[in-house]
Amino acid sequence: MSVFPSPPSSPPSDRRRYAIVGLGSRRELYQDGIEKVHHRWSALVAVCDSNPGRIELARRRSTQNGAPVPLGYLAADFARMLRECRPEVVIVTTSDASHHGYLVQAMEAGCDVITEKPMTTGAAPCRQILDTCRRTGRRCRVAFNYRYSPPRSQVKDLLMSGEIGDVLSVDFHWLLNTHHGADYFRRWHSHKRNSGGLLVHKSTHHFDLVNWWLGAVPVSVAATGKREFYTPAMARRMGLSGPHERCLTCPEKNRCGFHLDLAASPDLKSLYLDHEAHDGYWRDRCVFRADIDIEDTLNALVTYNTGATLSYSLNAFNAWEGYTVAFNGTKGRIEHSVVESNYVNGREAVQGGVAPGGVKIRVVPLRSAGFDVEPWSAEGDHGGGDRLMLEDIFLPEPAPDKYLRAADERAGACSVLVGIAANRSLESGARVQVADLVGDLPVPAYAPAGARGESVPMPERAR
Numbered sequence: 001m002s003v004f005p006s007p008p009s010s011p012p013s014d015r016r017r018y019a020i021v022g023l024g025s026r027r028e029l030y031q032d033g034i035e036k037v038h039h040r041w042s043a044l045v046a047v048c049d050s051n052p053g054r055i056e057l058a059r060r061r062s063t064q065n066g067a068p069v070p071l072g073y074l075a076a077d078f079a080r081m082l083r084e085c086r087p088e089v090v091i092v093t094t095s096d097a098s099h100h101g102y103l104v105q106a107m108e109a110g111c112d113v114i115t116e117k118p119m120t121t122g123a124a125p126c127r128q129i130l131d132t133c134r135r136t137g138r139r140c141r142v143a144f145n146y147r148y149s150p151p152r153s154q155v156k157d158l159l160m161s162g163e164i165g166d167v168l169s170v171d172f173h174w175l176l177n178t179h180h181g182a183d184y185f186r187r188w189h190s191h192k193r194n195s196g197g198l199l200v201h202k203s204t205h206h207f208d209l210v211n212w213w214l215g216a217v218p219v220s221v222a223a224t225g226k227r228e229f230y231t232p233a234m235a236r237r238m239g240l241s242g243p244h245e246r247c248l249t250c251p252e253k254n255r256c257g258f259h260l261d262l263a264a265s266p267d268l269k270s271l272y273l274d275h276e277a278h279d280g281y282w283r284d285r286c287v288f289r290a291d292i293d294i295e296d297t298l299n300a301l302v303t304y305n306t307g308a309t310l311s312y313s314l315n316a317f318n319a320w321e322g323y324t325v326a327f328n329g330t331k332g333r334i335e336h337s338v339v340e341s342n343y344v345n346g347r348e349a350v351q352g353g354v355a356p357g358g359v360k361i362r363v364v365p366l367r368s369a370g371f372d373v374e375p376w377s378a379e380g381d382h383g384g385g386d387r388l389m390l391e392d393i394f395l396p397e398p399a400p401d402k403y404l405r406a407a408d409e410r411a412g413a414c415s416v417l418v419g420i421a422a423n424r425s426l427e428s429g430a431r432v433q434v435a436d437l438v439g440d441l442p443v444p445a446y447a448p449a450g451a452r453g454e455s456v457p458m459p460e461r462a463r
């Protein structure tokens with residue numbers, strides 16, 4: 001039985017019809033957005049997953065939300081779901097490497113699509129998505145929620161205002177602590193075939209921010225990377241006898257600081273542990289396993305079509321979580337940093353929230369005193385970015401946005417190709433040209449041709 005039947009109540013015809021494929025933790029954001037916040041103009045008509053247990057869970061959520069219960073389909077019946085339920089928009093929240101298949105199939109069937117980041121994990125699927133968008137004329141939206149976080153929009157505002165002139169270089173360093181950072185080494189993310197590694201899965205957010213902040217298109221990437229913390233040797237250095245299979249059955253669970261107790265968390269239990277029998281998806285695999293093939297320490301140097309350069313790093317075992325970014329411009333420098341609160345996906349109410357007093361923005365003009373700028377703020381997950389992004393996605397007529405935060409397949413490609421190029425560079429040791437991965441890359445809306453080149457006043461002499 002592949003269809004999970006629905007009670008007779010069906011959504012009124014004046015609402016936009018959505019389907020969601022991939023019913024894990026990220027699905028909740030979209031389902032609740034449709035059913036609890038934007039239900040007057042949106043309806044969830046179908047849900048799809050490879051795991052029947054999570055299909056039932058998503059359907060129960062609709063009942064809890066007081067919404068009509070969507071039809072449920074197994075992944076193998078995705079095409080049938082499109083035919084029978086006629087969604088206008090398909091939201092893709094499966095694991096990363098499977099996004100493109102659903103995006104292409106849905107657009108070919110006449111649907112618009114919204115995909116979680118990263119848009120895809122490989123150059124050939126990226127090309128296929130771009131070609132399908134062009135051929136079908138369907139809209140592809142990439143859910144870059146980080147752009148909507150108020151301080152990051154504020155940095156965009158400062159850069160657009162010309163406060164520091166043209167940006168010539170960027171230093172951007174992202175730190176994941178051993179709560180959130182370790183989580184990528186527990187499950188599907190820990191294999192590049194599923195996630196593309198952290199340079200694709202995680203850094204796609206960061207590379208998109210830089211592309212969008214600068215209004216620039218990436219040209220070339222050189223990278224280095226290694227895995228030195230989440231390793232069998234590190235387990236032994238921490239006094240364990242070695243890595244084990246998973247936390248649930250770990251003989252050293254009482255001695256390991258990385259032990260994750262799925263059964264103790266109602267959310268993790270109902271989402272993952274209760275449905276393991278269907279697909280063998282273990283959410284609590286040992287973070288020190290030998291078979292992990294993603295890096296935990298990464299550096300990349302990126303060049304852009306504007307002449308700007310980026311020096312980037314990602315570290316997944318840090319003492320605190322957050323980032324520092326500095327823009328060096330022809331008229332000065334902007335320094336911005338955020339310290340985030342703890343986060344384990346699917347477990348905690350506050351996801352990627354900002355620690356109290358954790359946001360700083362400072363402008364330092366060339367040859368005069370720097371000053372702090374009061375950061376913009378908002379309530380909610382991912383620094384308030386998730387709620388604002390949902391409004392932009394689901395409102396029938398979203399407000400005009402001078403920051404152009406709505407991202408499409410062009411931005412999705414420009415971001416993910418930096419990570420894919422970085423992975424190629426890790427393998428070859430050489431600098432990789434983005435155009436060698438995907439030629440004729442369409443230019444995103446935020447990167448107008450010829451935006452650069454305003455005259456630069458000579459700095460005043462130091463007194």
Ligand SMILES: NC(=O)c1ccc[n+]([C@@H]2O[C@H](COP(=O)([O-])OP(=O)(O)OC[C@H]3O[C@@H](n4cnc5c(N)ncnc54)[C@H](O)[C@@H]3O)[C@@H](O)[C@H]2O)c1
Nearest residue numbers: 022023024025026049050051075093094095096098116117
């Ligand atoms: N923007 C953000 O801040 C953010 C945060 C978390 C996750 N994400 C993204 O959301 C997506 C989902 O992540 P998650 O944390 O919810 O993962 P998850 O493991 O909790 O859920 C993934 C779901 O997809 C299903 N699935 C996997 N492969 C499938 C396939 N081929 N066909 C159908 N179903 C399949 C799984 O059974 C599971 O229910 C990922 O792409 C991730 O990068 C984005």
